[in-house]
Amino acid sequence: MKRSQINNAVTEAMGAFNEHHWVLPPNPKWDVTDFGLLDFDKIGLTLVNLAEQPEYCEKIMYVREKQVTPMHHHKSKKEDIICRWGKLAMRFDSKEETIRLQVNGEERDIPTGELLVLMAGERITLTPGVDHAFWAESEYAIVGEVSTANDDTEDNFFKDERIGRFSEIEEDEPPLVKLVSDPE
Numbered sequence: 001m002k003r004s005q006i007n008n009a010v011t012e013a014m015g016a017f018n019e020h021h022w023v024l025p026p027n028p029k030w031d032v033t034d035f036g037l038l039d040f041d042k043i044g045l046t047l048v049n050l051a052e053q054p055e056y057c058e059k060i061m062y063v064r065e066k067q068v069t070p071m072h073h074h075k076s077k078k079e080d081i082i083c084r085w086g087k088l089a090m091r092f093d094s095k096e097e098t099i100r101l102q103v104n105g106e107e108r109d110i111p112t113g114e115l116l117v118l119m120a121g122e123r124i125t126l127t128p129g130v131d132h133a134f135w136a137e138s139e140y141a142i143v144g145e146v147s148t149a150n151d152d153t154e155d156n157f158f159k160d161e162r163i164g165r166f167s168e169i170e171e172d173e174p175p176l177v178k179l180v181s182d183p184e
Contacts (some may be wrong), residue, residue, distance in 0.1 A: 043069075
């Protein structure tokens with residue numbers, strides 16, 4: 001992924017956050033990835049770590065329309081995904097016909113492979129081991145995540161083994177922000 005693409009994604013996300021009055025903390029930790037597949041417009045994600053503690057973390061994500069975060073699960077992390085603006089589509093995979101998840105605080109059986117769309121204000125709780133993919137079904141979506149402590153290097157397991165959590169970066173221009181994956 002080129003640094004210019006990352007800078008453009010950060011600028012676009014900042015514009016959306018500002019438009020919807022999401023004020024970021026000082027010196028936020030940015031994370032922009034194409035998951036190593038070199039097709040950011042179709043497979044990618046822009047997110048910001050807002051709080052990172054040993055017990056919990058909080059993120060805000062900018063998800064472009066039809067830009068997929070590919071099917072994955074976490075072995076340790078429990079997370080609430082909250083659609084803050086727009087429409088967030090999610091799909092789940094399981095060996096079972098349905099998967100029981102909490103949506104807006106209520107238990108629901110969601111058919112495996114079917115689409116679940118969260119509207120602004122709606123949330124879903126994902127427990128460890130739940131395979132999920134997501135993308136915006138609107139021009140973009142602003143999505144919050146509140147979770148138990150997160151280890152992005154060791155606790156992301158993708159269905160497609162070609163996928164990596166962080167992108168290799170081609171430095172074609174100076175960075176606008178420091179990424180969590182940038183060397184110290």
